[in-house]
Amino acid sequence: xxxxWRSAHKNRINMAFxxxxxxxxxxxxxxxxxxxxxxxxxxxxxxxxxxxxxECMCILQSKPISIEKDEQNEFILSSQYSTCDNLQLLxxxxxxxxxxxxxxxxxxxxxxxxxxxxxxxxVNCHVRSMINEYNTFTxxxxxxxxxxxxxxxxxxxxxxxxxxxxxxxxxxxxxxSMKSCINETLTTIAQYFGQLIELVLTHEAQxxxxxxxxxxxxxxxxxAISSLFSLTQEGAHLCRIIAKEGGVVVLFKICRQDxxxxxxxxxxxxxxxxxxxxxxxxxxxxV
Numbered sequence: 553x554x555x556x557w558r559s560a561h562k563n564r565i566n567m568a569f570x571x572x573x574x575x576x577x578x579x580x581x582x583x584x585x586x587x588x589x590x591x592x593x594x595x596x597x598x599x600x601x602x603x604x605x606x607e608c609m610c611i612l613q614s615k616p617i618s619i620e621k622d623e624q625n626e627f628i629l630s631s632q633y634s635t636c637d638n639l640q641l642l643x644x645x646x647x648x649x650x651x652x653x654x655x656x657x658x659x660x661x662x663x664x665x666x667x668x669x670x671x672x673x674x675v676n677c678h679v680r681s682m683i684n685e686y687n688t689f690t691x692x693x694x695x696x697x698x699x700x701x702x703x704x705x706x707x708x709x710x711x712x713x714x715x716x717x718x719x720x721x722x723x724x725x726x727x728x729s730m731k732s733c734i735n736e737t738l739t740t741i742a743q744y745f746g747q748l749i750e751l752v753l754t755h756e757a758q759x760x761x762x763x764x765x766x767x768x769x770x771x772x773x774x775x776a777i778s779s780l781f782s783l784t785q786e787g788a789h790l791c792r793i794i795a796k797e798g799g800v801v802v803l804f805k806i807c808r809q810d811x812x813x814x815x816x817x818x819x820x821x822x823x824x825x826x827x828x829x830x831x832x833x834x835x836x837x838x839v
Contacts, residue, residue, distance in 0.1 A: 784825035
């Protein structure tokens with residue numbers, strides 16, 4: 553049973569994820585995101601789960617799995633995580649995809665067509681897995697996000713078809729003519745991927761800020777602020793997104809309400825993190 557195997561495998565390597573910061577290096581459109589260096593063993597442990605998930609998806613791609621409604625929570629990976637945990641899982645998957653895209657470009661320069669094709673298939677699987685994982689826990693996705701998801705999946709399929717044709721021919725002239733098309737497709741995939749990740753992160757930041765702004769519950773507000781603070785620790789790019797979406801204004805509103813007095817320290821700590829980037833400081837000056 554695939555779901556039981558995945559669950560057991562997840563438990564075996566779960567400790568590899570605890571206490572680690574998540575890599576938020578994304579492709580060309582968002583290169584500013586910080587890349588945290590870890591040693592090779594830690595990197596391997598970190599990548600192992602997602603790589604194995606990818607292999608499972610390849611094997612079962614054409615085999616629909618029917619599950620009972622009351623068993624659904626055991627199957628959906630993200631059901632046991634918080635919003636922040638889900639986004640951290642998304643960032644892990646995004647880092648792997650961006651790394652694979654970089655490697656494909658390197659192999660393409662060396663005309664290693666077999667490697668290019670195998671890595672393209674892997675990226676295709678990772679992209680589909682990332683989109684499926686995100687859609688299991690997101691809510692109120694925008695039409696723009698769905699459009700980019702479709703564009704990205706279609707472009708990845710086209711990319712795989714291109715590279716498959718390349719390994720089936722040995723004619724140097726044909727390969728040379730196709731190389732420019734592959735480079736162009738690779739660049740387009742990187743752009744679509746970066747734009748989709750940007751939309752996802754913005755969407756989730758907006759959801760948390762709405763919870764903070766409109767909730768009357770101390771518990772709900774505290775949970776949302778905690779998740780927002782965790783996101784600020786993922787890198788400067790997320791802090792910029794939160795600041796751009798009005799995070800500084802929303803958090804100052806909390807500090808003006810006596811009913812949330814117990815949340816002042818947590819709120820101010822989150823504000824301090826957001827204001828470590830230029831966009832946050834500009835918002836602070838306005839407030």
